[in-house]
Amino acid sequence: xxxxEKGRExxxxxxxxxxxxxxxxxxxxTFIAGVEAIRSGLTRPVGSLTQMGTIRLGKRTDNRCPxxxxxxxxxxxxxxxxxxxxxxxxxxxxxxxxxxxLNNEHLAALKPFMEKVKPWPAVFDPQYVKKLHGTxxxxxxxxxxxxxxxxxxxxxxxxxxxxxxxxxxxxxxxEVYREAGEVHSTIEKFEKGLAESHPDILxxxxxxxxxxxxxxxxxxxxxxxxxxxxxxxxxxxxxxxxIGGKDFKTGQTLMKTILAPGFKARxxxxxxxxxxxxxxxxxxxxxxxxxxxxxxxxxxLGVLEHILQPQLYPDLYGxxxxxxxxxxxxxxxxxxxxxxxxxxxxxxxxPMQIKVDFLCRDSILAAPIVLDLAIFFDLAxxxxxxxxxxxxSFYFKSPQCAPGLYPEHDLFIQLMKLKNTLRHLRGEDxxxxxxxxxxx
Ligand SMILES: NC(=O)c1ccc[n+]([C@@H]2O[C@H](COP(=O)([O-])OP(=O)(O)OC[C@H]3O[C@@H](n4cnc5c(N)ncnc54)[C@H](O)[C@@H]3O)[C@@H](O)[C@H]2O)c1
Numbered sequence: 001x002x003x004x005e006k007g008r009e010x011x012x013x014x015x016x017x018x019x020x021x022x023x024x025x026x027x028x029x030t031f032i033a034g035v036e037a038i039r040s041g042l043t044r045p046v047g048s049l050t051q052m053g054t055i056r057l058g059k060r061t062d063n064r065c066p067x068x069x070x071x072x073x074x075x076x077x078x079x080x081x082x083x084x085x086x087x088x089x090x091x092x093x094x095x096x097x098x099x100x101x102l103n104n105e106h107l108a109a110l111k112p113f114m115e116k117v118k119p120w121p122a123v124f125d126p127q128y129v130k131k132l133h134g135t136x137x138x139x140x141x142x143x144x145x146x147x148x149x150x151x152x153x154x155x156x157x158x159x160x161x162x163x164x165x166x167x168x169x170x171x172x173x174x175e176v177y178r179e180a181g182e183v184h185s186t187i188e189k190f191e192k193g194l195a196e197s198h199p200d201i202l203x204x205x206x207x208x209x210x211x212x213x214x215x216x217x218x219x220x221x222x223x224x225x226x227x228x229x230x231x232x233x234x235x236x237x238x239x240x241x242x243i244g245g246k247d248f249k250t251g252q253t254l255m256k257t258i259l260a261p262g263f264k265a266r267x268x269x270x271x272x273x274x275x276x277x278x279x280x281x282x283x284x285x286x287x288x289x290x291x292x293x294x295x296x297x298x299x300x301l302g303v304l305e306h307i308l309q310p311q312l313y314p315d316l317y318g319x320x321x322x323x324x325x326x327x328x329x330x331x332x333x334x335x336x337x338x339x340x341x342x343x344x345x346x347x348x349x350x351p352m353q354i355k356v357d358f359l360c361r362d363s364i365l366a367a368p369i370v371l372d373l374a375i376f377f378d379l380a381x382x383x384x385x386x387x388x389x390x391x392x393s394f395y396f397k398s399p400q401c402a403p404g405l406y407p408e409h410d411l412f413i414q415l416m417k418l419k420n421t422l423r424h425l426r427g428e429d430x431x432x433x434x435x436x437x438x439x440x
Contacts, residue, residue, distance in 0.1 A: 013075045027367060029099055084117075243387065
């Protein structure tokens with residue numbers, strides 16, 4: 001049954017949707033390959049909520065459980081066009097081959113399509129990603145000039161492909177750690193900083209600025225500051241651009257935000273959580289630089305504290321040793337192995353241990369997230385939702401949220417928030433799981 005409120009007006013998803021990808025490495029090329037493979041009938045969209053998920057509506061006895069893509073108007077996969085930038089000029093077939101994620105059979109089948117998707121020259125400066133040295137980069141008289149060149153790329157792509165709408169998902173490398181400073185405090189100071197090539201304006205911020213200025217949704221798949229500061233948040237409100245980040249929630253952090261809520265639900269105590277990884281792809285190489293790792297570490301460490309709330313449960317979670325390590329180990333390529341040792345304690349304080357050994361595939365886990373973010377951010381835009389999209393925290397390790405709020409990390413609360421937002425958009429009753437009415 002529909003609630004009194006009618007829901008929001010949502011513009012139809014007609015026409016083509018351009019997906020802009022700054023950084024066309026392992027994740028971006030696996031995403032593009034997967035979408036084309038699904039469109040060609042080679043595979044199913046496993047891991048994607050927008051393509052495979054369902055949503056319960058009304059009471060449990062109503063038996064209303066449509067697919068999400070039937071419930072809200074989403075851009076179909078056939079409407080997606082891909083564009084992007086990289087510091088290497090390899091087309092996406094060559095980049096996917098180098099990334100070593102996909103097998104030869106898939107690569108061969110997708111080659112004709114992927115060879116045609118070629119990155120544009122990037123905005124890049126090796127002082128912010130120290131391990132990489134590409135030559136496919138833009139030259140500009142200032143950072144403002146570079147931002148204008150990115151805008152020109154976007155507008156040209158839109159025209160050439162006859163696109164109706166655009167969305168940008170940062171899939172570039174993790175930049176060195178920066179906190180928001182004076183230059184990030186207002187849009188006036190930020191634009192002055194662009195004109196003066198301020199050193200605290202990093203390339204990812206330039207892409208984000210170009211997108212947001214044009215009302216294009218911006219989602220940040222890396223832990224970089226990128227669009228998480230007042231100047232771009234204010235700009236997003238003005239231009240109507242939805243934004244979100246940071247850092248795709250894939251392997252180890254996904255497991256952490258699945259397991260930790262369970263321990264807390266049963267009030268099992270915790271003394272420590274030691275996480276370590278071996279990873280051999282280019283992302284692993286970039287994260288081998290301590291300054292890029294610092295950005296990642298901050299993103300990964302926040303999770304437990306927010307889920308376990310040691311301030312409310314000092315006896316259970318007041319003294320946790322939480323350690324996160326990433327080790328660059330080339331033989332493994334994209335097939336990361338993540339180990340977790342969790343020291344918990346139970347009744348009368350007796351200790352127990354849990355070991356998790358996750359042999360995962362980083363880009364295979366990240367690709368459906370890129371797809372869902374592109375599709376849901378486009379929905380948000382058509383529904384007139386601007387600024388931070390907290391309902392999409394589900395996809396991020398370090399979710400952006402309003403100033404003064406703490407981020408919600410619990411995967412199950414995040415999913416409930418996401419689905420309730422969809423119900424809200426369509427004027428359906430929110431589901432609280434109270435359920436007393438079944439027993440009246
Ligand atoms: N794969 C995962 O599970 C996962 C999870 C969370 C976050 N991430 C993040 O997603 C990003 C992409 O991961 P990946 O495995 O594809 O890495 P990757 O190294 O294979 O790809 C990143 C690409 O970005 C390019 N690049 C770097 N700076 C750029 C710039 N300024 N402009 C344009 N291109 C630029 C690089 O040349 C590279 O091709 C990384 O920041 C990573 O930390 C990945």
